Amino acid sequence: MNDDTIIEVKNLKTFFYTNQRCNKAINGVSFKIQKGKTLCIVGESGCGKSVTAASIMGLLPRLSRIEEGEINYHSKQHGHLRIDQLEQNGPTMRSIRGGEVAMIFQDPMTALNPVYTVGSQISENLKYHTKLTRKKIKLKTIDLLSNMGIPIPEQRAKEYPHQFSGGMRQRAMIGMAMSCNPQVLIADEPTTALDVTIQAQIFELMDTLKKDHDTAILLITHDMGVVTELADDVAVMYMGNIVESGTIVDVLRSPAHPYTKALLKSIPILGKGKTQELEPIKGSTPDPYDRPKGCQFHPRCEFATDKCQEVPVDEKISDSHSVMCWHYREVLNNG
Amino acid sequence: MLSYAIRRMLILIPMLIVISFFIYSGLELMPGDAVSYMIDPEAAAEISPEKLDALRDSLGLNDPFVLRYVKWFGGVLKGNFGYSLSSGVPIRDIVFDRLPATLELSFIALILSTIFGSVLGFISAIRKGSIADNTLTIVGMLGVSVPQFVFGLVAILIFSLKLKWLPVGGRLMPEYVTYWDRFPHIIMPALVLAATMTAGVMRYSRSSMLDSMNKEYIKTARSKGLPEWRVNLVHGFRVALTPVIVLVGFRLPTLIGGAVVIEQIFQWPGIGNEFITAVRGQNFPLVMMIALFSVFAVLIASFLVDLFTAILDPRVKLG
Numbered sequence: 240m241n242d243d244t245i246i247e248v249k250n251l252k253t254f255f256y257t258n259q260r261c262n263k264a265i266n267g268v269s270f271k272i273q274k275g276k277t278l279c280i281v282g283e284s285g286c287g288k289s290v291t292a293a294s295i296m297g298l299l300p301r302l303s304r305i306e307e308g309e310i311n312y313h314s315k316q317h318g319h320l321r322i323d324q325l326e327q328n329g330p331t332m333r334s335i336r337g338g339e340v341a342m343i344f345q346d347p348m349t350a351l352n353p354v355y356t357v358g359s360q361i362s363e364n365l366k367y368h369t370k371l372t373r374k375k376i377k378l379k380t381i382d383l384l385s386n387m388g389i390p391i392p393e394q395r396a397k398e399y400p401h402q403f404s405g406g407m408r409q410r411a412m413i414g415m416a417m418s419c420n421p422q423v424l425i426a427d428e429p430t431t432a433l434d435v436t437i438q439a440q441i442f443e444l445m446d447t448l449k450k451d452h453d454t455a456i457l458l459i460t461h462d463m464g465v466v467t468e469l470a471d472d473v474a475v476m477y478m479g480n481i482v483e484s485g486t487i488v489d490v491l492r493s494p495a496h497p498y499t500k501a502l503l504k505s506i507p508i509l510g511k512g513k514t515q516e517l518e519p520i521k522g523s524t525p526d527p528y529d530r531p532k533g534c535q536f537h538p539r540c541e542f543a544t545d546k547c548q549e550v551p552v553d554e555k556i557s558d559s560h561s562v563m564c565w566h567y568r569e570v571l572n573n574g
Numbered sequence: 575m576l577s578y579a580i581r582r583m584l585i586l587i588p589m590l591i592v593i594s595f596f597i598y599s600g601l602e603l604m605p606g607d608a609v610s611y612m613i614d615p616e617a618a619a620e621i622s623p624e625k626l627d628a629l630r631d632s633l634g635l636n637d638p639f640v641l642r643y644v645k646w647f648g649g650v651l652k653g654n655f656g657y658s659l660s661s662g663v664p665i666r667d668i669v670f671d672r673l674p675a676t677l678e679l680s681f682i683a684l685i686l687s688t689i690f691g692s693v694l695g696f697i698s699a700i701r702k703g704s705i706a707d708n709t710l711t712i713v714g715m716l717g718v719s720v721p722q723f724v725f726g727l728v729a730i731l732i733f734s735l736k737l738k739w740l741p742v743g744g745r746l747m748p749e750y751v752t753y754w755d756r757f758p759h760i761i762m763p764a765l766v767l768a769a770t771m772t773a774g775v776m777r778y779s780r781s782s783m784l785d786s787m788n789k790e791y792i793k794t795a796r797s798k799g800l801p802e803w804r805v806n807l808v809h810g811f812r813v814a815l816t817p818v819i820v821l822v823g824f825r826l827p828t829l830i831g832g833a834v835v836i837e838q839i840f841q842w843p844g845i846g847n848e849f850i851t852a853v854r855g856q857n858f859p860l861v862m863m864i865a866l867f868s869v870f871a872v873l874i875a876s877f878l879v880d881l882f883t884a885i886l887d888p889r890v891k892l893g
Contacts, residue, residue: 298796328802337799344797349790352809353889354816364798399888415798 244313245422245455246272246295251308251323253294262527264290264303266479272423275449277456279466281502282476285524288459292425295322296342297332314339315422338368341416345428347408351400358396361415368419383414387444406437410444417448424448425457430465442469463506467491475499478525478535485560495562495571497540534564542566575884582877589873591647597865598643601858609635650866656859665863668848675745676844679760680833683767688822690768691775692815698776699783700806710776717773725766726839733762743841763840767833771825779818786814816886823879827871
């Protein structure tokens with residue numbers, strides 16, 4: 240584990256058990272989150288992005304559990320830890336959660352408790368993770384709000400979430416997450432519920448935080464535009480696997496997996512006019528309880544052959560770039 | 575908040591007038607009048623119609639409807655609630671005699687049911703699917719569906735007749751001096767009343783709590799690393815409490831009109847008991863006053879509910 244790696248996930252498998260059936264929501268995922276870098280996990284709904292985040296945060300719902308694999312975390316307070324082996328609501332996990340690893344959620348409209356003031360909700364985090372006095376907590380809360388670009392923070396801290404606009408609530412959420420200077424910030428589609436202009440502001444804010452505090456960011460999204468904007472590294476997920484990962488240049492310039500390629504093709508290009516033809520990915524996502532054999536993408540893949548009935552191995556294209564496909568050479572050459 | 579409260583109080587006046595008019599008209603539609611009740615039919619057959627008419631005249635029963643209403647309501651405003659037709663006792667005395675008994679019974683039941691109901695509902699929700707939850711669900715269903723009189727009678731059978739722990743009914747005895755002398759009498763009616771009310775509050779607070787625990791802010795609270803009790807109580811329960819308070823608030827009126835069945839079973843000398851007797855005896859003035867009191871209680875309760883929800887939920891704006 241090199242020094243910059245804060246979280247290393249190795250062959251993680253998280254399964255859900257419902258009605259006697261097992262949904263392999265994450266089926267062997269590996270990646271690293273590094274200091275001062277943004278890792279984007281991209282993929283369509285239900286591919287396991289959020290479950291990955293929940294696994295790291297120890298916030299998995301009751302019917303799911305980590306079956307296999309490791310989540311190695313290098314904690315400031317506790318040293319080296321295996322998050323997958325910690326008790327989900329145990330004291331160690333709780334001291335990490337919100338303190339060293341913080342999370343922001345998709346919908347800032349519902350993520351803040353409507354009956355408490357924004358200030359008190361931020362203070363709550365400080366109260367549980369720092370030893371500051373009440374007075375200092377109050378000052379720090381106001382300070383955080385003003386750092387997040389919220390005007391009149393003294394006043395705003397005393398207001399309730401419904402008095403904030405969507406963008407401001409997300410800023411407050413980020414302020415709350417950043418309150419204890421976390422090493423890792425996990426953002427689960429933080430701008431999906433916001434206007435485009437507000438999105439840009441939020442990303443700018445996250446980027447500044449990353450640079451100022453050397454925070455590692457794990458950004459979960461399904462928006463390729465967001466990826467280009469923010470990511471240093473990208474991991475593309477499909478049906479519980481990371482099918483391709485690499486630096487942003489690797490993945491966007493020379494996509495090696497047919498799925499990545501298809502995803503990139505399906506994005507409308509601004510300014511190309513009404514005549515442009517979008518190329519949606521053929522077919523639809525398989526039923527997680529009735530998965531295809533071998534490569535999960537082969538029923539929808541134009542490169543599919545009989546070989547694809549077998550699960551592909553992780554192929555290294557370069558030091559940073561790896562892909563899970565039998566035919567990646569063809570895909571690369573066709574690009 | 576204060577100006578809102580004052581405005582709401584002022585709105586109560588026209589509402590009360592309109593409703594009192596409806597109550598008066600409703601009773602006007604009932605067959606027979608005071609005279610036909612006061613004199614038994616056998617005797618009435620022998621009295622000449624002129625005499626009966628004169629009697630009606632003297633009671634003001636022959637006045638036009640609106641005039642009679644105005645006279646009655648004017649009297650009510652002045653604190654003159656009229657006289658009971660059956661005994662001639664001022665209604666004010668009856669009401670103020672009976673009201674404390676009912677309030678005592680209902681307040682105890684309301685407080686017990688609110689506390690137990692919300693706490694049990696809370697436990698049931700955070701232990702969803704456990705043995706405790708299933709037991710409470712079954713007990714709650716029984717509590718909601720079994721009529722009060724069954725509970726009451728079973729309780730009397732067990733605790734009064736078999737075990738002889740508690741008195742069968744009543745409230746006061748000549749030798750009772752202190753409150754504790756008559757305390758045993760209130761235990762059973764209050765508990766039976768509270769039990770049925772608890773069941774409802776419990777079911778309601780359980781579903782409200784489950785609803786609250788599924789919200790995103792619970793995830794946020796957990797992601798902050800808060801201990802589970804704080805997530806449940808401070809974040810989950812606090813939000814879940816608002817609808818429960820509304821439910822309890824709307825039960826406030828039962829404090830006055832309410833526990834009719836329980837009062838009957840336990841011979842509790844409350845206003846509910848009096849109400850039944852008055853309706854049976856076509857004792858119009860008394861029926862009207864009790865109805866008016868109940869309406870007044872409903873209006874006050876809805877006003878209080880509004881205030882409480884505004885205090886509990888900052889999103890509610892009064893105005």
